[in-house]
Amino acid sequence: MTTLNEQDFRRAMSHFATGVAVVTAKGSEGEQGATISALTSVSLDPLLLLICLHRGSSTYKAIAEAGRFGLSILNNSHKDVAMLFASRTADKFGSDVVVRAEDGTAFIDGALVQMHCELVETFQGGTHALFMAKPTSITVRDEAPLLYFQGQLGIEA
Template sequence: MTTPTDLDFRRAMSHFATGVAVVTTRSSAGEQGATISALTSVSLDPLLLLICLNRDSATYAAIAESGYFGLSVLNNSHKDVAMQFASRTADKFASDVIERSEDGTSFIKDALVQMHCEVVETFSGGTHALFMARPTSVKVQEDEAPLLYFQGKLGVEI
């Protein structure tokens, strides 16, 4: 083994297959959203999860301001949605794949999971922020395959 460079580290981590999700929120700057693959459960007592976002992103700033986010875990048919929310386009929400909950939180239609989360703590991790959050509502759809991310590719078959 050798001391890793940032390129070595990125390549090594690309071998860890992950699910893909979209996080959304609303702040004084309007609706913001981003595609993420850094998501994990933390605790069952209390219920906690963790997401990671680049601190330079508009979505990071919006979640830091609002204190909440909508989380949509994407199914295998959502590759275009993942790319849409990974882009820097201003009209991410001008789409028929968006649905809103009673409180106005945006979610992706037909996502495997739709979860409303309240931020309880924020940590700094280099270029990224880690938001620890408590889910306040959840909806699960059981009958679809997940969208996976592996070696820089979306939609890897399992």
């Protein structure tokens, strides 16, 4: 065992393969979106999930203001989409990869899952916020997911 530090912790956590998603919300500074890998189900009764975002991100602020967000779980062909929404590019929503629900919520076209979520509670955890939310609508497609492992997007079989 080594003495625990940020670099060792980051390396250790990179060995946990996760799915990749995009969250979107509209706040006072307009529409915002971010790529996340920190997403988990919490409860089936009531239905709850948890996402984590850096508290300095514009998407964190938009979700906190709006009290709701769109969640798109990406498929294996969405590597470029994941990189776009992970960037600080101002115009993430001008692309044809974004589709809108009837209420205007932005989702990623062809995502495995498109889910409307309402914020239930927010927890602070160091540099990040944990948003607990309840899904209010879900659309699911069956395809291969986009995975994140050891700093790389997509796992080749």
